[in-house]
Amino acid sequence: MKRAAWIAASFLLGAFVLARASDWRSPAPGEGPEAVAVRTIEGRPYLAVNDLARLIDATKFWRADVRRLVLRTASHTIVLTAGNPFVVVDDRTFWLGDPVRSQGGEFQIPVALVDSLPADSTMARLLYDHRRARVVVLPVSGGVGSPRVTIDGAMTRLSFPADQADEAVVVTRGRERFRLRFGGVFVGALPESMPAASRVSSIRTIAAAGGSAFELMIAPDAVGYRLVQETGRRRVILEVTTAHDEGFEAFAPEIPSGERTLRVVVIDPAHGGPDAGVVAGNAIEKNLTLDLAVRLQSELERQGVRVVLTRNDDREVPAEARAELANRLNADLVLAIHFDGYVDPHARGATAFCPPATVTEDRTARGEDEAPSASGLSPSRVVMLPWRDIGTRHAVQSRALAEAVLSALELRGQGPTRLRERLPYDLLGVNAPGILLECATLTAPDDRDRVMQEEGMRQLAASIADGVSAFRRSQ
Amino acid sequence: MRRVFIGLIVVAVLAWLAHSWSRHSVRSPILDATVADSGAAGVKAMKLFFGAANGDSLVAESREVIEATGLHDRVTGLVAELDRGPRARGVAVLPAGTSVLRVFLDNRGLMILDLSGAFRQRFRGGASAEYLAVASLIRTIGANVPEAKQVLIICAGRPIATLGGHLPLDRPLDVSDWP
Numbered sequence: 298m299k300r301a302a303w304i305a306a307s308f309l310l311g312a313f314v315l316a317r318a319s320d321w322r323s324p325a326p327g328e329g330p331e332a333v334a335v336r337t338i339e340g341r342p343y344l345a346v347n348d349l350a351r352l353i354d355a356t357k358f359w360r361a362d363v364r365r366l367v368l369r370t371a372s373h374t375i376v377l378t379a380g381n382p383f384v385v386v387d388d389r390t391f392w393l394g395d396p397v398r399s400q401g402g403e404f405q406i407p408v409a410l411v412d413s414l415p416a417d418s419t420m421a422r423l424l425y426d427h428r429r430a431r432v433v434v435l436p437v438s439g440g441v442g443s444p445r446v447t448i449d450g451a452m453t454r455l456s457f458p459a460d461q462a463d464e465a466v467v468v469t470r471g472r473e474r475f476r477l478r479f480g481g482v483f484v485g486a487l488p489e490s491m492p493a494a495s496r497v498s499s500i501r502t503i504a505a506a507g508g509s510a511f512e513l514m515i516a517p518d519a520v521g522y523r524l525v526q527e528t529g530r531r532r533v534i535l536e537v538t539t540a541h542d543e544g545f546e547a548f549a550p551e552i553p554s555g556e557r558t559l560r561v562v563v564i565d566p567a568h569g570g571p572d573a574g575v576v577a578g579n580a581i582e583k584n585l586t587l588d589l590a591v592r593l594q595s596e597l598e599r600q601g602v603r604v605v606l607t608r609n610d611d612r613e614v615p616a617e618a619r620a621e622l623a624n625r626l627n628a629d630l631v632l633a634i635h636f637d638g639y640v641d642p643h644a645r646g647a648t649a650f651c652p653p654a655t656v657t658e659d660r661t662a663r664g665e666d667e668a669p670s671a672s673g674l675s676p677s678r679v680v681m682l683p684w685r686d687i688g689t690r691h692a693v694q695s696r697a698l699a700e701a702v703l704s705a706l707e708l709r710g711q712g713p714t715r716l717r718e719r720l721p722y723d724l725l726g727v728n729a730p731g732i733l734l735e736c737a738t739l740t741a742p743d744d745r746d747r748v749m750q751e752e753g754m755r756q757l758a759a760s761i762a763d764g765v766s767a768f769r770r771s772q
Numbered sequence: 773m774r775r776v777f778i779g780l781i782v783v784a785v786l787a788w789l790a791h792s793w794s795r796h797s798v799r800s801p802i803l804d805a806t807v808a809d810s811g812a813a814g815v816k817a818m819k820l821f822f823g824a825a826n827g828d829s830l831v832a833e834s835r836e837v838i839e840a841t842g843l844h845d846r847v848t849g850l851v852a853e854l855d856r857g858p859r860a861r862g863v864a865v866l867p868a869g870t871s872v873l874r875v876f877l878d879n880r881g882l883m884i885l886d887l888s889g890a891f892r893q894r895f896r897g898g899a900s901a902e903y904l905a906v907a908s909l910i911r912t913i914g915a916n917v918p919e920a921k922q923v924l925i926i927c928a929g930r931p932i933a934t935l936g937g938h939l940p941l942d943r944p945l946d947v948s949d950w951p
Contacts (some may be wrong), residue, residue, distance in 0.1 A: 331832075347834075349834045354918055356814030356839045370815065371918075421918075482949075508948075572937065575898050582898070590869055616937075635938070637827075637898035641863045644827030648939070681811060685940075715828060717903060733938065735899050738827070 312667040331434040331554040332426070335408055341395045342425070344411070344432055345403035346377065352434045353414070353421050366404055372419045377404055385579030386413055408432060419669060424484065435460075437619035441509050445486030446495055451540040453496040453519075457533045458485075463528045464508070465533040467616030469693050470549040472515040475522070475537065476503065476693075478654060483509035496537045510654070557769050561603045563628040565723060566590035567635045567733075570613030575638030577739040579751055582636045583611065587756055589736060589748075590634050596762035600769075620726040630698065630765070631731030633723035636748070646713040647706050650733040653718040654692035687728045688720055694730035697771075702734060702764030709760045711737065711747075734761070805883040811922050814839045819915040822862035823904040830907055831862040843917070848872040850912050865904040873928070879944065881921030882944055883913065889928040892935060899938035906939060907950050914947035922946055 304367065333348035346366060350357050355368035355375070364379040376385040382396045384406075391413040398405045411432055422435040439460025447454045457479070459465060464480030487500055496516040503512045515522075515537060525534040525547045538545055568574035568584035574582025587608070596602040605626055607619045623631045637648060696718070703714040713733045721733035736757055738742040747753035816839040821830040840846045851872045856875035857864035869890035876884040881942060895905070906925070913920055926932060933942050 347836075351817035351819055351834050354816075354916065358814045419918075523937055568937065574932040574937075575896070616933075637900050639827045639897055639901050640823065640865060641825045641827065643825045648897060650903075687901070715900075719903065719939065721899070722938055722940045724938055733899060738900070740897070765844065770884075 298365045304612040307581075323448075328603060330659045332429075334570040335425070335430045335432060336405070337430075338398060338400070338405060342408040342427070342430065343398065344408050346406055348432070349406060352423060352432070357368070364399070369419055373415050375410075376543065377406060377416075379404065382407070383702060384410055384413060384667050389413075390685055406674070413514050435484065437483070439481035440484040440697065441481045444500065446488060446491060446497070448492060448494045451538050451542075453494075453537045455500070455513075455535040455537075458531060459529055459533045461508075462528045462531055462533050464523060464687035465526055465545075467522070469511065470522075470546070472517060472519065472548050475515050475548070476510060476718045477513065477656065478510045479533070481509075481510045487511075490609075494694050497535075508689045515548065519548065521547055524547075556772060557629075559602050559629045559765075559769050561605065561625060562595055562597055562628050562630045562632065562765070563605050563607065563623040563729075564590045565607040565619050565623075565631065565633040567633055567723065568613075569608050569611055572613055572708055575636055575739050577638060580636070580745050582739065583640070585636050585739075585748060585754075586634045587611070589633060589761075592758035593632070593634070593752060593761055597765060600762070600766060616722060616725065619723065623727050623729055623731075623740070627728040628727075629733075630639065630768075631727050631729050632726065632761070632765075633721065633733040635733060638740045639738060640740075640741055645738045646715070647703065647711060647734040647737060648715040648717060649703055650717050650719055650721040650735075651695040651699040651731075652686075652688040652692045652720045652724060654689070654696070657729045659681060687726060688710075688731065690723040690728070691730040692718075693718060695732055698730055698765070698768045699732045699734075701768035702732065704759055705760045705764035706736075706757075706765060708763075709756060711757060711760055783859075785800075793869070793934070812825070818850060818853065818857075819912070820850070821900075821908045821911040821915070822854070822858040822924040823865035823908060825863055827900045827904065830904065830911060833858050833860055833862065835859075843877055844872070844875050846917060847875045847883075847913065850916055851887070851909070854908060855913060865901060867891050867905065869894055877917075879922060883923045883949060884910075884926060885913070886926050886929060887922055889948050891925075892927045895936050897918065899936075901912060902936040902938045905935065906945070910945050910947060910950045912929060914950065920947060 314697070333344065335342045335344055337343070346357070349355070350368055351563050353368070353370055358367040358369065360367070366377045368375040371699050374388055377397045379399045380396050382393050384391050384393055384397070385390060393407040395407040397407070397764045408425045411425045411475035414420060416422065424433045424435065433491045442458030445456045447456070459479055459481055466478050468476040468478050483502060487502065491497055491499060496519040498514040498516055500511055503510045512532070520536045520541055521538050523536045525536065527534070536545070545590035566589070567588060572583065574586070576582070590606050594606060597604045605622070608614050609620055690696070697762045699716050703716060707713055707714050721731050724731050737748050739745045742754065748757060810905060815836050817834050817836050819835045822833060822887065824831050837849065840849050848871070851870060852863065853867070854866045857872055867890055869888065871888045871890070872885065873888055874886040894900070908926070910923055911925055924944040925941050931942065934940055
């Protein structure tokens with residue numbers, strides 16, 4: 298009799314586990330731009346209803362008499378009842394495994410609800426990131442998941458789950474800085490280390506204006522790569538090979554250890570004439586930009602570079618004229634000099650804006666050979682873009698310049714610094730690498746005092762010149 | 773006797789599983805009751821983006837408001853809240869007095885947002901202020917008007933090339949480019 302009771306108890310336990318198994322979730326990938334924390338109630342993960350309503354853009358309707366809350370989006374309805382482990386989504390009922398709870402006047406919903414929400418374009422896509430105990434919302438542009446590394450003989454494959462697989466693009470082809478850009482936001486995790494046999498030595502995320510970007514280090518013995526965009530399977534595969542296989546593109550030759558060619562640098566002292574720019578205390582931006590431009594001109598000319606200013610006095614120069622001057626001179630570099638201003642005096646430091654890498658790097662811009670190599674590797678695709686956006690063609694060089702200049706400013710204590718990938722107004726139609734540099738923030742008392750002094754301005758010019766010099770040396 | 777006992781347990785377990793399954797898939801009767809709620813005004817969380825005090829980024833703030841009907845009212849309400857400024861941390865980065873004159877949204881998701889003259893006339897600052905003002909606007913619209921995929925900002929009925937001379941505004945801005 299006792300034995301029969303044990304058998305019955307074991308059977309009941311097994312049946313219970315099986316019944317619960319229908320509610321188990323596969324772990325969702327990691328992080329995203331918008332996320333809300335999940336709280337634990339009696340050992341189970343819960344999501345606050347106000348957070349949920351905000352994430353899915355829902356309106357709340359409360360019925361106090363039946364303790365029921367209705368969330369209504371543009372085309373869906375979610376009905377929650379306090380103490381009830383069931384939720385009604387449109388015309389379907391789902392079991393959440395745990396009851397909806399009311400705590401502190403707010404409903405707490407089991408995170409199982411995330412898996413029950415409709416998967417259509419009218420509602421935000423939510424993911425439960427159990428590792429970080431949060432619910433993440435994927436933006437319209439979709440997501441990019443954790444890359445999976447596989448090695449097959451001479452081939453190393455990195456497979457990225459990507460909602461917008463067709464938007465993946467190789468931005469730079471150098472082995473040391475091989476950059477990939479995706480249309481979606483990265484919501485995964487990168488491997489801490491790569492397998493020993495992998496020809497991709499490392500991978501890290503880098504800033505991108507929209508979407509996400511990765512920088513990879515490729516082993517020196519790799520000879521070609523191929524980007525496979527599987528739109529239907531929402532997957533992008535980067536294949537790197539050490540064999541001379543057909544259909545693979547060659548890596549760009551590493552930048553020679555010698556200097557970059559810098560013959561002509563155009564410095565654009567922003568604002569001028571009736572356009573004073575930022576005015577803070579005694580500091581007037583248009584005067585400071587001209588002062589700094591003249592000092593920077595001297596510094597760079599000492600390096601043997603020809604420097605041309607877009608204005609030498611207090612006058613207004615239209616943006617088109619500034620761009621035309623830089624293009625006519627076939628400038629190797631354009632520096633648009635600004636001083637920043639913000640609504641809060643706590644904001645200080647320098648900011649560089651550089652064109653975003655939205656198109657594949659132009660090989661001709663680096664003087665590389667367009668012809669297929671002897672190995673049969675194919676040349677890159679032709680990219681068309683409006684003249685207004687021609688600056689994006691030099692995005693990689695521009696970013697390198699921005700990083701070099703900002704590093705120099707940080708080293709001399711003229712930070713904090715920020716880098717934003719966004720095509721600035723000053724560089725519209727400029728066919729050269731360039732940046733808009735906000736050298737200091739005039740609305741910050743410390744920054745303003747510094748640049749209003751002779752020594753402060755001298756040091757600022759020296760720092761920027763150091764940055765240009767480092768860029769020239771490819772450091 | 774033992775066989776009978778085990779048989780009873782098996783039957784009970786099967787009945788319990790069948791009951792669970794039927795509860796899992798049944799259409800809930802409470803759905804019908806929600807129809808009566810539809811006429812009432814709902815409360816909706818609007819997500820607003822303000823500038824961080826140090827100018828590095830945006831900070832999000834959520835506010836609960838009575839749901840507005842119609843695109844114009846929704847966008848007008850959003851811009852008015854941005855103009856009022858944050859209740860917690862952050863700073864208002866939209867030029868003071870900015871309001872919505874007109875809003876159009878086509879079926880491809882292009883929103884034309886016509887802002888009052890104050891948007892341009894009262895702008896003060898450099899690239900960071902301009903960047904965060906535009907980002908605050910675009911991200912707030914993107915978060916609360918999901919139908920909008922692109923936003924073209926115009927001012928007092930006219931196109932504008934830029935707000936303060938740092939960022940181009942002559943073309944629609946992709947909402948997804950301001951994550």
